[in-house]
Amino acid sequence: MSGSVAIVGGGLTGLALADRLHAAGIDFQLFEARDRLGGRISTARRGADWFDLGPSWFWPGQPRMAALVQRFGLNVIAQYSEGAQLYETAKEEVIRDRGFASMQGSLRVHGGMGAIVEALASALPLGSAETGRAVQSISADGTISFADHGACTFGRVVLAVPPRVAAEIAFAPELPHHVQSALCGIPTWMAGHAKLVAVYDSAFWRDDGLSGDASSQLGPLAEIHDASATTGGALFGFVGVPATARAGQRDAVIDASVAQLGRLFGARAMKPLAVYYTDWAEEVGTAVAADRAPLMHHPAYGRPTVLDPAEGSRIYFASSELAPEMGGYLEGALAAADEAAGWVLGMMPG
Numbered sequence: 001m002s003g004s005v006a007i008v009g010g011g012l013t014g015l016a017l018a019d020r021l022h023a024a025g026i027d028f029q030l031f032e033a034r035d036r037l038g039g040r041i042s043t044a045r046r047g048a049d050w051f052d053l054g055p056s057w058f059w060p061g062q063p064r065m066a067a068l069v070q071r072f073g074l075n076v077i078a079q080y081s082e083g084a085q086l087y088e089t090a091k092e093e094v095i096r097d098r099g100f101a102s103m104q105g106s107l108r109v110h111g112g113m114g115a116i117v118e119a120l121a122s123a124l125p126l127g128s129a130e131t132g133r134a135v136q137s138i139s140a141d142g143t144i145s146f147a148d149h150g151a152c153t154f155g156r157v158v159l160a161v162p163p164r165v166a167a168e169i170a171f172a173p174e175l176p177h178h179v180q181s182a183l184c185g186i187p188t189w190m191a192g193h194a195k196l197v198a199v200y201d202s203a204f205w206r207d208d209g210l211s212g213d214a215s216s217q218l219g220p221l222a223e224i225h226d227a228s229a230t231t232g233g234a235l236f237g238f239v240g241v242p243a244t245a246r247a248g249q250r251d252a253v254i255d256a257s258v259a260q261l262g263r264l265f266g267a268r269a270m271k272p273l274a275v276y277y278t279d280w281a282e283e284v285g286t287a288v289a290a291d292r293a294p295l296m297h298h299p300a301y302g303r304p305t306v307l308d309p310a311e312g313s314r315i316y317f318a319s320s321e322l323a324p325e326m327g328g329y330l331e332g333a334l335a336a337a338d339e340a341a342g343w344v345l346g347m348m349p350g
């Protein structure tokens with residue numbers, strides 16, 4: 001196996017890299033720690049409906065995302081944004097038409113972002129992407145060993161995991177201190193967030209002239225948008241309560257969020273058919289303890305030069321956070337995969 005490539009991590013970066021290597025005829029094996037592929041992409045399914053608990057949007061001007069959805073024939077839908085936006089003050093006062101539809105122009109994928117994951121995975125050779133395979137240690141000779149059991153040696157190892165998550169893997173020999181601290185210093189985009197989706201039998205707020213967009217000084221949801229899928233209606237919100245304060249408070253956060261949706265959108269909003277909630281700060285494989293500190297702005301991502309692979313190194317760090325452009329976003333994950341593929345192909349003999 002020493003001529004082949006190990007891809008550690010089956011998020012969008014890892015899957016897109018696998019896709020690139022497959023197209024180039026390079027032998028690879030992808031190992032994903034979770035029991036599912038997609039990483040931060042996570043789409044709940046309910047009958048014909050689909051609800052994104054990770055990323056919901058891509059945007060015009062992101063050519064790799066546009067090409068991917070086109071290649072797989074996925075339908076793109078505009079974020080619903082017709083009607084008034086609501087604003088909730090800290091004193092429970094609801095003001096109509098304050099501000100503007102904040103995500104107008106954002107694009108969703110019919111079937112959710114999970115549809116991209118499914119399409120990429122189904123285009124890979126059978127058995128080339130293994131789930132439930134957490135990589136525990138990596139040696140400089142390309143040997144990776146797994147948390148459950150076993151080890152394999154590869155010619156190249158691409159770590160398609162967020163930098164802080166990569167820093168938790170045991171390297172032999174240990175990574176130089178400046179490399180380790182560079183990895184730990186790069187926050188994982190959105191890892192400290194939690195997202196809630198409330199599902200209804202119809203998008204009844206639209207009948208009241210509301211877009212579903214709302215922002216709140218009171219919370220627990222700080223920002224709310226329409227998340228309606230194929231049937232019925234849905235609203236989603238980003239939880240504004242910091243990760244440390246909401247830890248272990250799942251039921252309380254859900255109850256308070258549903259009550260808040262009632263304050264904003266009326267009594268019908270207090271009777272969802274289903275509620276989905278993911279606290280990404282609690283997700284092993286995405287967040288580390290440092291990610292509980294809220295990020296105040298989108299970091300200036302990109303690969304610090306200390307993370308450039310040394311001459312002859314078999315190990316390469318990827319992930320959206322290290323992308324040459326659009327770091328942190330889905331488009332960044334695809335850009336990171338392109339860059340990693342360039343490294344692999346450039347390194348391959350002949």
Ligand SMILES: Cc1cc2nc3c(=O)[nH]c(=O)nc-3n(C[C@H](O)[C@H](O)[C@H](O)COP(=O)(O)OP(=O)(O)OC[C@H]3O[C@@H](n4cnc5c(N)ncnc54)[C@H](O)[C@@H]3O)c2cc1C
Nearest residue numbers: 009011012013033039040055057135190285320328329330
């Ligand atoms: C709530 C939320 C909302 C977001 N909204 C948007 C949005 O609207 N638009 C947008 O463009 N972006 C958004 N993002 C960011 C987007 O999700 C990421 O940019 C993208 O998914 C990153 O992909 P990735 O493959 O680089 O990393 P990840 O998706 O984090 O994938 C890394 C993978 O590595 C696996 N892994 C970790 N450790 C190991 C190990 N030791 N062994 C094996 N596998 C391992 C993980 O389980 C994971 O599957 C959002 C993210 C979140 C959390």
